[in-house]
Amino acid sequence: MTTRLQATQSLPGLRLEFDDSQPLPLDSGQQLGSFALQFTTYGTLNADKSNAILICHALTGDQYVAERNPVTGREGWWGSLVGPGRVIDPEHYFIICSNVLGGCLGSTGPRDIDPATGKPYGLSFPVITIGDMVRAQVRIVDHFGIDQLFAVVGGSMGGMQVLQWAAKYPERVFAAIPIATAARHSAQNIAFHEVGRQAIMADPDWRGGRFLEEQTNPARGLAVARMAAHITYLSEPALHRKFGRNLQERQKVAFGFDADFQVESYLRHQGASFVDRFDANSYLYITRAMDYFDLAAEFGSVPAAFKGTKTRFCIVSFSSDWLFPTSESRALVHALNAVAANVSFVEISTDKGHDAFLLDEPEMFAVLDGFLRGCAQHRGLK
Amino acid sequence: MTTRLQATQSLPGLRLEFDDSQPLPLDSGQQLGSFALQFTTYGTLNADKSNAILICHALTGDQYVAERNPVTGREGWWGSLVGPGRVIDPEHYFIICSNVLGGCLGSTGPRDIDPATGKPYGLSFPVITIGDMVRAQVRIVDHFGIDQLFAVVGGSMGGMQVLQWAAKYPERVFAAIPIATAARHSAQNIAFHEVGRQAIMADPDWRGGRFLEEQTNPARGLAVARMAAHITYLSEPALHRKFGRNLQERQKVAFGFDADFQVESYLRHQGASFVDRFDANSYLYITRAMDYFDLAAEFGSVPAAFKGTKTRFCIVSFSSDWLFPTSESRALVHALNAVAANVSFVEISTDKGHDAFLLDEPEMFAVLDGFLRGCAQHRGLK
Numbered sequence: 040m041t042t043r044l045q046a047t048q049s050l051p052g053l054r055l056e057f058d059d060s061q062p063l064p065l066d067s068g069q070q071l072g073s074f075a076l077q078f079t080t081y082g083t084l085n086a087d088k089s090n091a092i093l094i095c096h097a098l099t100g101d102q103y104v105a106e107r108n109p110v111t112g113r114e115g116w117w118g119s120l121v122g123p124g125r126v127i128d129p130e131h132y133f134i135i136c137s138n139v140l141g142g143c144l145g146s147t148g149p150r151d152i153d154p155a156t157g158k159p160y161g162l163s164f165p166v167i168t169i170g171d172m173v174r175a176q177v178r179i180v181d182h183f184g185i186d187q188l189f190a191v192v193g194g195s196m197g198g199m200q201v202l203q204w205a206a207k208y209p210e211r212v213f214a215a216i217p218i219a220t221a222a223r224h225s226a227q228n229i230a231f232h233e234v235g236r237q238a239i240m241a242d243p244d245w246r247g248g249r250f251l252e253e254q255t256n257p258a259r260g261l262a263v264a265r266m267a268a269h270i271t272y273l274s275e276p277a278l279h280r281k282f283g284r285n286l287q288e289r290q291k292v293a294f295g296f297d298a299d300f301q302v303e304s305y306l307r308h309q310g311a312s313f314v315d316r317f318d319a320n321s322y323l324y325i326t327r328a329m330d331y332f333d334l335a336a337e338f339g340s341v342p343a344a345f346k347g348t349k350t351r352f353c354i355v356s357f358s359s360d361w362l363f364p365t366s367e368s369r370a371l372v373h374a375l376n377a378v379a380a381n382v383s384f385v386e387i388s389t390d391k392g393h394d395a396f397l398l399d400e401p402e403m404f405a406v407l408d409g410f411l412r413g414c415a416q417h418r419g420l421k
Numbered sequence: 422m423t424t425r426l427q428a429t430q431s432l433p434g435l436r437l438e439f440d441d442s443q444p445l446p447l448d449s450g451q452q453l454g455s456f457a458l459q460f461t462t463y464g465t466l467n468a469d470k471s472n473a474i475l476i477c478h479a480l481t482g483d484q485y486v487a488e489r490n491p492v493t494g495r496e497g498w499w500g501s502l503v504g505p506g507r508v509i510d511p512e513h514y515f516i517i518c519s520n521v522l523g524g525c526l527g528s529t530g531p532r533d534i535d536p537a538t539g540k541p542y543g544l545s546f547p548v549i550t551i552g553d554m555v556r557a558q559v560r561i562v563d564h565f566g567i568d569q570l571f572a573v574v575g576g577s578m579g580g581m582q583v584l585q586w587a588a589k590y591p592e593r594v595f596a597a598i599p600i601a602t603a604a605r606h607s608a609q610n611i612a613f614h615e616v617g618r619q620a621i622m623a624d625p626d627w628r629g630g631r632f633l634e635e636q637t638n639p640a641r642g643l644a645v646a647r648m649a650a651h652i653t654y655l656s657e658p659a660l661h662r663k664f665g666r667n668l669q670e671r672q673k674v675a676f677g678f679d680a681d682f683q684v685e686s687y688l689r690h691q692g693a694s695f696v697d698r699f700d701a702n703s704y705l706y707i708t709r710a711m712d713y714f715d716l717a718a719e720f721g722s723v724p725a726a727f728k729g730t731k732t733r734f735c736i737v738s739f740s741s742d743w744l745f746p747t748s749e750s751r752a753l754v755h756a757l758n759a760v761a762a763n764v765s766f767v768e769i770s771t772d773k774g775h776d777a778f779l780l781d782e783p784e785m786f787a788v789l790d791g792f793l794r795g796c797a798q799h800r801g802l803k
Contacts, residue, residue: 067676166676226660226684227652233685234649236678237692238620241641259623267616267649270609275743278608284715292713294449294548296618296705300712302608303615310619323678330682331674333666361657361743 050145051109052079052102055182059154063140063175066331069165073154076175077145078102078137081121082129088185090420092127093176094136095193095200097397098268098325099317101144104136105129110144110316119399126408131420132189139200140175141167141325143318150251150318161320162248169196169332173203180211187211189418190411194218194396195363196325199332202371205352206334206344214414216407218355219396221367222341222374223333228362231271232326235264239319248320261319262310269309274359274392278302341374348375351417352382353410355403357395383410432527433491434461434484437564441536445522445557448713451547455536458557459527460484460519463503464511470567472802474509475558476518477575477582479779480650480707481699483526486518487511492526492698501781508790513802514571521582522557523549523707525700532633532700543702544630551578551714555585562593569593571800572793576600576778577745578707581714584753587734588716588726596796598789600737601778603749604723604756605715610744613653614708617646621701630702643701644692651691656741656774660684723756730757733799734764735792737785739777765792 043056057063059072079102084091094104094117101108105115105122121127127134138146141164149164156163180188191204191212198220205215224232239245242260246253270278282302286292298304338344352375356368365386375382387402389395396403415421425438439445441454461484466473476486476499483490487497487504503509509516520528523546531546538545562570573586573594580602587597606614621627624642628635652660664684668674680686720726734757738750747768757764767788771777778785797803 069676162678166678223666225657226664226666226682227655227657229666229682230648230652230660230684230688233680233682233688234645234652237648237689238623238645240678241620241624241645243625263616263620263623263645266612266619270612270616273609275607275609275746278612282608284605284608284611284718294451296544296548296622296709298615300608300611300615302612306612306615307619327678336666364657 050077051106052077052145054078054145055179057178063171063178065165065171066168067166071140071147071165074140074147074175075145076137076140076147076179078135078179079104079106081105081134082132084133084183084185085420088183089187089189089418090131091133091135091180091183091185091188092190092192093180093188093204094121094127094134095176095191095197096136096139097193097195097197098329099313100197101142102136102138105134116397120404120407126404126411127192131415135179137176137179139172139325141172141321141328143321146175148318149248149320149324159251161251164320164324166327167324168328169199169203170207170337172328173200173207176200176204177208187213189420190214190216190414192216192218192407193220195220195393196329198363199329202334203332205348205350206338209345209348209350212350213418214351214353214411216353216355216410217371218403219357219360219363219393221363222344222371223335224330225367229330231267232330234267236323236326238263238267239323245319250319256314257319258314261314261317261322264322265313266306266310269306271362272392272394274361274390276359276390277392280390341371342377345375345380346378348378348380350380351414352380353406354382354384355396355406356386357391357393358386358388359390360393360395362393432459433488434459434527436460436527437561439560445553445560447547447553448550449548453522453529453547456522456529456557457527458519458522458529458561460517460561461486461488463487463516464514466515466565466567470565471569471571471800472513473515473517473562473565473567473570474572474574475562475570475586476503476509476516477558477573477579478518478521479575479577479579480711481695482579483524484518484520487516498779502786502789508786508793509574513797517561519558519561521554521707523554523703523710525703528557530700531630531702531706541631541633543633546702546706548709549706550710551581551585552589552719554710555582555589558582558586559590569595571802572596572598572796574598574600574789575602577602577775578711580745581711584716585714587730587732588720591727591730591732594732595800596733596735596793598735598737598792599753600785601739601742601745601775603745604726604753605717606712607749611712613649614712616649618705618708620645620649621705627701632701638696639701640696643696643699643704646704647695648688648692651688653744654774654776656743656772658741658772659774662772723753724759727757727762728760730760730762732762733796734762735788736764736766737778737788738768739773739775740768740770741772742775742777744775
């Protein structure tokens with residue numbers, strides 16, 4: 040196997056490139072020959088390689104967890120949790136965050152060139168799963184010679200990866216923090232994803248997935264997909280508090296189809312700004328990976344997925360999250376209890392909905408801080 | 422004013438045509454010159470014209486409340502509630518149900534010919550409100566010489582019309598039954614509608630609203646709009662019970678973007694069948710009318726809308742309805758209590774979500790039966 044680690048000029052961070060001498064097996068039965076993973080690291084790996092924390096990003100997230108995103112120019116998406124003086128501090132930990140396989144910010148995905156054809160993969164990219172994403176991340180962890188991650192942390196789809204890590208590679212995960220997530224994607228969540236995919240595929244500029252080759256961009260469809268999804272990330276009370284029925288600057292409704300209400304222009308902005316940074320095919324692949332996620336289907340049952348685990352779990356949910364409601368986290372806790380796992384669980388009261396995991400939530404920070412300190416003590420880190 | 426009442430050949434039911442000698446004033450400040458209303462009636466108006474019940478349909482409903490829909494071939498949408506031997510029985514009542522203004526099943530809407538141009542209105546149709554829909558219905562009631570409706574009944578947007586009738590024409594409504602509705606459309610509901618509108622307007626076949634002229638049809642956009650809306654009509658438990666993560670006939674996921682899960686093919690079917698029966702511009706106009714609905718904005722406050730009312734109210738909500746949750750109905754009850762109105766309220770326990778109002782709900786039927794019998798006694802009907 041030839042593996043190349045390099046800093047890239049085009050994107051800040053590190054890149055691991057694998058040639059086709061040791062292809063990545065995929066859950067679909069296909070395999071990926073040569074592929075690359077783009078990631079960031081912060082802090083220093085200690086001598087016994089026991090202080091590594093892997094952070095897993097959500098559907099539209101990326102590896103720029105604690106630094107400015109080079110595409111959007113925005114601060115790291117979890118900069119309030121990860122960074123100097125924060126709960127996950129590079130002073131103490133070696134922190135890794137990788138763009139997921141199938142993504143569009145450096146790791147191999149449908150917009151990359153298929154070596155077999157010399158053209159962008161598009162829909163000829165193999166369908167990937169959460170399991171495949173994690174199997175790829177193992178290569179990064181192996182590259183650093185890390186036998187056991189001190190912790191794996193993530194919210195939403197990031198939380199699915201955390202669960203997959205803990206279920207598939209239990210001896211490699213000392214502590215797991217799945218936040219605002221579930222052991223399987225619900226029917227309602229699959230339904231919302233399907234609406235988004237249909238919106239993209241209905242856009243004539245999608246061109247059956249060949250929009251890069253044909254130099255078009257299904258921006259309208261992708262924007263509609265993002266708008267629909269964005270509603271599910273918030274809560275009705277949060278929308279009401281933020282916007283209510285407030286109108287745009289003019290004081291009266293315009294009796295037309297321009298954005299009259301602030302919530303409309305907010306959503307339109309969410310849609311329009313998303314298409315500048317995200318690949319429509321990546322959106323299809325990653326939503327599909329979430330839909331397919333189902334620990335019980337893979338391991339027989341959720342308790343079976345964690346049987347005999349020594350990993351310490353800290354499960355966090357948010358009271359107003361209706362995409363991954365607390366009931367999903369409770370089901371996880373029950374499954375872990377059923378196998379006598381070491382698990383703590385906190386539901387945080389907030390009206391901010393699913394998005395709360397990305398926001399300044401002092402209670403979440405305090406919970407994670409306490410849990411990680413306790414685990415560090417047990418692990419012999421100071 | 423020249424008014425023509427006629428049975429139409431193309432659509433079962435009755436049609437009232439108004440010429441431009443007495444245009445319909447609209448809330449936007451515009452007016453409609455000549456226009457038509459298509460409706461159905463069942464039963465016989467009694468001698469003192471005291472037994473009329475007006476039924477108001479929801480967003481994508483129509484006037485075929487108790488008979489086969491001539492477009493879809495499906496049974497009347499409220500045939501389980503309205504009809505011989507049912508709670509609302511044409512043996513006792515004179516029942517009226519009208520296609521709303523702005524609709525696409527006979528009443529004037531954006532797909533009709535604008536007499537000023539000889540072309541379909543498209544977006545030159547004036548934006549209408551729930552108040553305008555009701556103002557048009559008054560013409561039908563006047564046509565029959567009915568001073569006071571015995572009852573006005575409707576769910577969802579139909580319930581908004583019920584509330585508008587009771588607020589604007591209190592002396593003309595003896596009893597009001599608003600079901601699964603609210604005194605104003607919430608920010609989240611506006612957001613979902615906006616996604617649907619953006620999906621339609623993103624479809625190149627929409628042609629800026631001129632698709633009829635240009636002989637195209639924004640079917641893909643309208644299907645996506647319907648799919649997104651349809652999720653909001655159900656509940657997570659109902660989706661889980663109906664579909665869960667069940668796969669299509671094949672036993673394994675296909676690792677592709679065809680419909681793998683039953684919930685996906687169900688949604689696709691909902692979208693595809695909708696575009697055959699509904700006009701995309703009507704969808705824009707009617708969703709907008711719902712968004713604009715806000716009794717407090719029109720009357721100063723919700724209690725002010727009902728001050729001094731003698732109407733008897735029966736308010737019904739469903740426990741799993743998250744589009745028009747019980748809290749909205751409770752707010753209505755509180756407002757009506759604040760003006761000492763005669764109001765009863767029932768929350769019906771069901772996992773069927775917002776759609777419950779259209780389904781066989783024995784408890785709802787029993788509540789309506791009891792309420793209508795009591796009102797009939799008070800009104801001197803037997």
